[in-house]
Amino acid sequence: MKKITIILALIIVSALFAGIVSADPDYREVAQGNAAFVYEDIKVPTDSSSLIQYSDGQNPQTKNIISGKEGKFQLTKEVVNGMYGVYYYDGTPGANTYIYIWYPEISLKAELTTGKDGISTAGDSIDGKSINKNTNVTFKIGSPKVAPALGNASAQLIFTTPAGGKTNEFGGYNFNNTTLTSVETVIPNSTAPGKDAEAGTWTVQAQYKTPPFNDYAEKSNAVTFNVQSTSLILTAAKDSVVRSNPFVVTIQGDSLAYYLIYLDGASESDINPTLQPLQDGWQYNDYDYVGGAIFKTDASGKRNVQYNTIAETEDKTYTIKVVAMKQEDDEWIPDFAEYDTTKVKVEKGAVTISATGDGSYFIGAEIKLTGTNTDSSDVYLFITGPNLATNGLALKTVGGTNEPAKDNTQPVSVKTDNTWEYKWNTENCGLDTGAYTIYATSILTNGKSSEKDTAKTGETAAKLSDAEYATVSVNLKTPFIFAAPSGTVIAKGDKVYIRGTAEGDPSKLQLYIFGPNKFVYDSITVEDDGSYEKKIDIGSDWASNQYYVVIEHPMYNNKIDVQVDDPQDPTELFIYNVDGYSIQSSFIVAGPGKLQGANAADALTKMIDSPNIDDKYTKLTFTVSEPWIKLVNPGDKAVGMKFTLSGTTNLAVDDQILVDVTSSSFSAVDKTQSSPTSGVSRTTKVVAGEGGDNTWSVEIDTTNWNLDEYTIKVSGIEVDISTSTTFNVVEKLPDTPTPTATGATAVPTGTTATATATPATPGFGAFVALAGLGAVALLVLRRN
Template identity: 55%
Template sequence: MKIMAVLAVLLISALCMGAVSAAGDYTNVSNEGSAFVFEKIALNGTETGNTSTVLTKFSEGSNPTAVNTIYADTNGNFSLYESSVNGQYGTYYATSTWDADNMSKVFHVSIWYPELSLKAELTTSIDGTTGKTSGDSVEGKTINKNTNVTFLLNTPMVGPANKPGRFVSSDNKNLSAKIVFTTPVGGKTTDFGVWFGAPQKFGALTVNQSQNNAGSARPGEDATAGTYTAQAEFTNYKPFSDNAKKSNTVSFTVQSTSLSLTADKDSVVRSNPFTTTIQGDSKKVYFIYVEGTDENQPYLLPGQSGYQSQYNTIPVTSSNSPISPAVNNNTVDVSGQKYHSWGYFETDASGKRTVQFNTQDNTDDKTYTVRVITVNGNVKGDDYDTVKVKVEKGSVTISASGDGSYYLGDEIKLTGTNTDSSYIFLFIDGPNLGYSDGVVLKNLPDQTAAYSATNPIDVKTDNTWEYKWDTSNIALDTGAYTIYATSKLTNGKASSAIKLTEDLNSKFNVYGTVLVSGTNDYYAVKLSDSEYATISVSLKQPFLSANPSGTVVAKGDKIYIRGNAEGNPNSLYLYMFGPNYYEKYSVSVETDGSYEKKIEIPSSLASNQYFVVVQHPMYNGQFDAYEEKGVFMIRNTTTGGSQQGSFVVTGANKLQGSQAADALTKMIDSSNIDDIYTKLTFNVEEAWIRINTVGDQATGTKFTISGTTNLAVDDQVLVEVKSSSFDVTDKSSTSMTSGVSQAVKVVKGDGTDNVWSVEVDSTNWKLDEYTVIASGIEADVSTTQNFNLVEKINTPTPTATSTGVTPTTTATATATATPSTPGFGAFIALAGLGAVALLVLRRN
C-alpha cells in the first residue's frame, strides 16, 4: 500500500507539473529579472528578500489588492505552471501584502508567456551589412518563383536565456527557434528556397528580444507550384520547445514566373470601361499600352494605383522594344483633356496589378490589342504578353407613356435606354416643320435644326433615361410625328454630316464629333453613324364635353354639370346665364380629365330657361376670354391685355340669358385665341311631386305606390301612408298599427319627368281609408292622395259566349231600373276621372 501511495504522489506531481520541463536545475532569477510560463525558477540566493514562499501580482490603482498568488514548493522554489500564472502576466512581488512605502525594496520579477510570431514579407532591398529589409506581407497572396521573401520572428518578451537577471548553465546561453515549411504536397522541412544560389535553411534561428530577421529566400525555379505554409517554434530550451505554443501560420502560393496579361471581359460596349490584369514578378515595373494610334482608342483611367509617373520620360524606340515609337506620343482627347493610352505600372506583393482602360462614345467599334512588356532599367525586356478586347456599339431604345395618341396639352413621358453614350439627343420630324430633317424637341415652340441641340438628356448609371414632354405650348399642328432618340449629335435624319462652325454656337463642340483626325473641326454626324431609335406619336385637338344631370331642375334643388376636358387643363370656367342672373364658377379637373360641378338652385330663382357655357383654356393654359368686374373681354396675348371685344353681364346695359351666352361663345370662337367651349341649357321650375292613382287595394296584399317629380335624380322623397280616420283609442287597446313611412330615391324616368316608387305590404292592416303623402326632403314640396283598403276586390264576371243560334222569344216590357247612389269607391274613381279631364284641359 505504501508503494501505491508513493506512485500516486509521483503521478499527481507529474500531472501538476503539466508541461513544465523535467530538468533538475532551476533557473536562477535575480531581483527585477524576467521569468516565463513553463519555467522552474529559484530566487537568486544573494538577493535580499528571497526567502518568501509566495509571489503575488497586485492590481493597479491607489489601493492595490492581490489578483494572483504563486506558492513555492518545499524547496522554496517556484514552478510556473500555465494554470498557476492563470494569464496574469506582469510584475510579481515576493510578498502577500502591499506596502506602498516599501514595495520598491521588495524582491520582484516579471513573468511572461513565451510568445512567438512569424511574418513573411517581400524583400524590398538588401543591405550587405545590415541584412534584408522587408516590405508588403505575402500572407494569402501569390508570388512568383523568383520573388524574394524575408521571414521575420517576433518574440517581444523572450530574449537570450542569459539576459540580465537570469543565471543559467552555459549550454542555455542562446535561445533558438526554427521555421517549419509545409509543401503543397504535405511534406515538412526547415529548408525553403535559395539565396545567392545556395539553399536557405531555417532550422536554427537565434532568438532575440526584438524582432528577428530570420533570413530571406526566393522559392527558386525548382520549387513546386502551389500553396505553402510556414510556422515557427522554439527548439533548444525544453520548457519552451516542449510546451509553448507554436507561432501563427503564414500561407502563400508560389506560381510560375511567366508574364501574363488577362482582361475582365472579351468585349465591352463603348462608353464603358474594361480592366486588364498583369501577372508577373512582385514589385516589378511593367509597360502596358493599347496597340495602334487611333485618336479615340481606349485610354488609361488617370490616378490609378501602381502608376509610375517617373518612368514616363523613358524613350520607347524600335531599338529596345517591339512597339512603335508613335506610342510614346499617343494620347486621347477626352472633353479637352489629354490622356495616355499607355503607362508604367508596378505590381504588388503578389505580382499582380489591375489596370483600367476607359472608352468613349466615339471609340471605334473594333477589336483592340493591349500589350504588356517587362522593363529592365531604362530598357524594355523581351518578355511580353497580349490580350484582345472588342469594343462594340451600344444600343438606344425609346418608348412613350400611353397608347401613342395624345391631346395637345398632355404630358408625354419619354423613356428608354442608351448603352452607347452618356447622352440622348431628341429631335422630332413631322408635317410643316421649319427644317426638313427634324427640329430639336426640347427647344419647342422654337423650331431649331436637329444639329443645334445643346441640351441633351443625361443617361443614368443604369443606362436608362427619361424626359417629360409637356405638349401644352409647343406650337405644333395636330397630326402624326416621329420622335428620334440618338446617342450622338446628328444632322437630324439627314444622310450627311454637317460641320459645326463658330457662327452657330461654340457650345455645339461639346457634343460634336471630330471626323477628320488632326483637326479641331466638330460635326453633327449623319444619322447612320449614331445609334438611334424612333417612336411615332399622334397629336390631336383636345375636346370638351358637358352634360347636365337633368334638363329640368326644381327650385331649391341642385343640378350637376359633368364632363371631360382633354389636354390636361388645371381648371375650367363655368358660366351660368339667365333672366337677371349671372354666376361664374371655377371647376377643377381630375388627372383623368373628368370634372363635376354641383350647382345649388336657390328657391328664389325665377322659373325660366338658363344657359351654361364651359370654357377650356387650351394650349397656353390661360383663359383668353375672361370676365372681370362684370365685363367680358378678350386678352390680347401680343400686347398683354388690350381689349379686342367686350360685353357687360352685370349692371346697366347688360346682356342676359341666351344673349349673354351667345355673345360669350362668339367671343371664344375668335381666331385670335385658342380657348374652346361647350354649352348646354336647362329649365328651372317650381318643385312638384305627383302620385300615380293608387285605387282600392285588398287587405293583406302587396302593392306599389309610385309617382313622378321634377326633383333631381338621387334626391329623396319621403312617402308616408297612414289612416285617414280619426278614432279615440283606449290606452289599453291592442289594436294593430297600420301604415308605413319610407324615404326613397328619385330615379330617371323614360321621358322628361323623373320617377319614384315604394313597395307596400298591407298585411295586418285594418280596413280603412288611407292617405298617401309624398314630400320632398331636400326641396319644400309635397302632395297627397287617398285610397281604400277593402276586404276583397271583386273581379267582373265574364259575359257568356253566344252559340250562334238565335232563339225565338216573346217580347216583354223592360222594367225601369231604380237609380242607386254610387258607393265610396265609385266616387273616388269618378273624382279621379274628373281630375284627369281637368288636367288634360289645363294642358291643352
C-alpha cells in the same frame, strides 16, 4: 502465494519511489534580477522553498506562489499558470531577492528584400500576398525575452510546401539553425523561391532549437504566401465591356518593379480607351506607345490599371500588353523578352425608349418618356413628323426656337443604373394633331440623317447610323369637351347637375349661365379620369324661362383665355389680342348695355371661336319652370287590397317625395280596445320617366284598415310643392273605378327644349332659335 505477490508489489513501488527521489535534473542557475522561462528547471541564489509574485510588488496578498526545494524550481506551464513577471525567492519583497519568469515567445516576419545590403524595409510583408519565383524574401525572427536572457538560443524555420510537405529549405538555403542575437534577429541569407520552386501556397513558422523550448514551446505565427508559376502576368477583370464604361487590367510581377503597359496594335487615329489619370502606381505616360504608361507595382508585385471608354470609343477587341523595364546605361528601357498580354472587347451598348399610356395623347398632356442606355451617359431626343424639319427637331426645344436635332444642347442624363427619364409637356409644343416619331440616341446626331453635320456648338453631329438609338411613336390629338344636364326642365327651388367629360387633363373648366337678368360665372373641377360634375342650385327666385350654358375648356395652354373684369362680381367678358395687352373683343354681361340670354351666349361662343385663342367650348340649355307634382287617383279600394300610388313631376331625379295617406274621419275607440292601423306615411325618390316628365310611385297595403274615406297628400321634401286627392276603403268593390289625374299645376309635356352638347360648335346661332322656342313654351305655360 498471496504473500509473495504483495512482497513483489511493495518492491516495485519502492524502486519507483527511489528512482524519483534520486533523480537530479540539470537546473539552470538564474542570478538575481535575471529571467527564467516556462518549461525550465532553475536554481535561484538561495535555498528558498517558494517563489512568490505579489499583486503590486509590496502588498502581502500574493498573486501566485511556486513551490520548490532548496532553491530549485520546475517551471511547468501549469505551475506558472500564465502569471508572468517578478517573483521573490526569499518570501518578501526586496531589492536583491527577485527574478523574472516569462513565457518563451517566438514570432516571425517575412518581408520583401528591398532595403540596403539586401535587408527588407519595414511594412513590405508578403503575408497573404503573392510573389514571383525571382522575388527575394528576408525572414525576421522575434524573440523578445529568450534571446537577450540566454545569449546562445537558436531557432529554425519550418516550411510547409503547397503539396503539404515539411522542410527547412527554401530558395536553395537551409534555415535549420539560426542563432538569435537580439530581440529581433534578421536572417542575413535573403533568398528567392527560385525557378524550381513549387508554385502555390506556402506556409512558414519559426521554432526554437534550444532545449527545452524546442520540445515544449509553441511555434511562431504562421506566414502564408503564394508563389506564382510565372514571373509576369497580365489579367483583365472582364473579357468585354460596354463602351462608356471603364475596364481594369492587373499586373502581377516583381514587387516594387517598373512596367510599361500599352494598347498593342492600336492606331492613334482611332478613338481608343484612355488611361485613368493619376491612378495608384502611375509614374509617367509613355507617348511612344498608344495608351502607354509606366507603372510601379506594390510590395506584392501587383498593380491595377484602369482604362476608360467613351460613347465614341471604337467597338472592337483591344490587346493590352505589359513589358518589364530594365536599367541600361542609367536609363530604364522596355525588356521585350519579358512580357504578357490580355484582350478586352469593347462593345456597343443599347438604347431603349418607351412612352407611358397607349401611345395616343391629347395635346397639352404630359408624356413620360423612359428607357435605358448602356452606351453613353447622355440621351439625345428629337422628333419627326408631318412637315417638320427633314432630319427632325430637338424635342426639348419644340415650340420654342424649333432648333434642329443637331443643335440639341440639352441631353437627358443617364442614371447610374443605366436608366433615364424625361417628362415631355405638350402644353406649348407647337405641334398639330398627327402621328410623330421620337428618337432617343446615345450621342448627338444630325437627326435621322445619314450625313454628319456641324452643330451650333462647333461639334460634329454624327450620322444616325453611328449612334445607338431607339424610337417610339406617339399620336397627338385634340382634346374635346362634352356636357349634358341632369334634366331639361328644372323646377324652381330644385337643382340641376351639369355632367360631362373634358379630355386633355385640364386644371379646370369655366362655367357660364345666361338667363333673363341672370348671369352665373363659376369654375368646374375635372377628375383624373376626365369626368366632371357641377351642381347648380336653382333658387326659387329664378324666373321661369330658358337658360343657356357655355362650358369653356382651356385647351393646350391650360389657361382660360376669356377674362372677366372682376371674378367676384363680373360685369364684362373680354379676350386679349396676341400682344397680351390690347383687348380684341368684349361684351357686357351685367348692368347697363348688357347682352341677354341667347345673345350673350352667342357672343361668348363667337369670342371663344377667335383664332387668337386655343380654347374650346360646349353648350347646352335647360328650362326653369314652376314646380308641380301630379297624382293619379287610385279610385276606391276594398279593404285588404294592395296597390300602387303613382304620378309625374318636374322635380329632379333623386329628389325625395313624401306620400301621406290619412283617414278623413275621426271616431273614438274604447280604451280597452287596440286601435286598428289606418293610413301610412312613406318617402320615395323621383326617377326618370320615359317621356319628358319624371315619375314617382309607392306601394300601399290596406290590410286592417278601417272602412273610411282617405286623403292622399304628395309633397316635395326639397321643393315646396304638393298635391292631394281622396279615395275610399270599402268592404267590397261593386265595380272597377276609372282613375283620374289630379295635380297642383297642369303643365303640358313636350314643350321643353332638349339639351345639346357638341365637342366644338362654331358660333351659337342655335341659341337664338332656342330663345324663340322658349318664348313659345312660356306662352303655353301661362295659358295653362
